[in-house]
Every structure is written in structure tokens, then in C-alpha cells.
Amino acid sequence: MDAKKKQKFLINFFLYAVCAVSCYSLFPLLFEAREYPIKVLLLLLHAILMWSGFSAQFYDRAETRVSIAHTKKNAGQFESKGSLSADTRNNGFVIVLIEKIYLVGLVFVEIWGQFLHPLLLGDKLAFLPLMLISVYCALGIMYSWIWQLRSIVKSH
Numbered sequence: 001m002d003a004k005k006k007q008k009f010l011i012n013f014f015l016y017a018v019c020a021v022s023c024y025s026l027f028p029l030l031f032e033a034r035e036y037p038i039k040v041l042l043l044l045l046h047a048i049l050m051w052s053g054f055s056a057q058f059y060d061r062a063e064t065r066v067s068i069a070h071t072k073k074n075a076g077q078f079e080s081k082g083s084l085s086a087d088t089r090n091n092g093f094v095i096v097l098i099e100k101i102y103l104v105g106l107v108f109v110e111i112w113g114q115f116l117h118p119l120l121l122g123d124k125l126a127f128l129p130l131m132l133i134s135v136y137c138a139l140g141i142m143y144s145w146i147w148q149l150r151s152i153v154k155s156h
Helices: 003-018 020-024 033-074 086-091 097-121 128-155
Strands: none
Touching: 003 128, 020 033, 020 097, 020 128, 097 128
16 A cells, blocks of 8 residues: 555544544534533544644654655665655645535534524424434545545455
8 A cells, every 4th residue: 555545544544433523423422511611622632632643653654754765766776665755745644625625514513503503493403403413424434434445446
């Protein structure tokens, strides 16, 4: 597996399996107002720690591989298949457009559930924000599974 594919798997794992979707999908289980600050702070803390850990690990390895590959090229040897190019190193841990849109959608789902729904509908359809979170997270998980399955099938 080449470096760009490894980076994409890491991003996919971070966004859908570890942080954004899996943790956020648990929000409907903690539905009382007094629990809201705790669940948001825990989600943000978890996301920041995971992001910094993944970014640091990926960036350090990329930098090491680029310098090793550069040294090998100068010595007249071929670059290994798994080494990273300089532009990948400079990009670091990058999220593509569709994933950015999905993350912004999570913010809109939360704004609707916490602020807009109570203002516009009051106590009517109280299940709607919880259902919206569940369906939106299910779509994200399905995207992740389909992406991973497609990547695995293409690689074999």
C-alpha cells in the first residue's frame, strides 16, 4: 500500500470510526441539558487528541521517509515504493472536500437539534433531532464502509 493510500485510510479511520461519527452518534443517549457541556467537551478533547496524534505520527514518518528517499536518490539508488513525495509531506494530515462538507453538516445537525428545533417547533416532534443525528451518522458510516470496500477491491 502506498503512502497516499495509507494517509487516506488514516483520515477515513479518524473521521468515521474514531472521532466524528462514532462519538457524535452517541449524543442522543445523553439528551438532558445538564449533560450537553460534558459531551461536547469530551468530543472536542477526544478529537483534538486524536488529530494531533495522527498528524504528528504521519508527519514525522513522512519527513523521515522523504529524507531517507532523498539520501538514497543522491547515492544513486532507487526510491522505495512506500516513500512519500515532498508535496505529501507538506500537506500532512489533510481532509478532502467531501469530508469537510460532512463535518460542517455535523455542526448544522447539532445547531438544528440544540437551538433551531426548540425555537421553531418547541415540544412538537421531540424525536426529530435524535433521529436526524442517527440518520446522518449512519450515512457517514456507510460512506466509510463503501469507501474502504472499494479501496480494498481496487488494490487486489
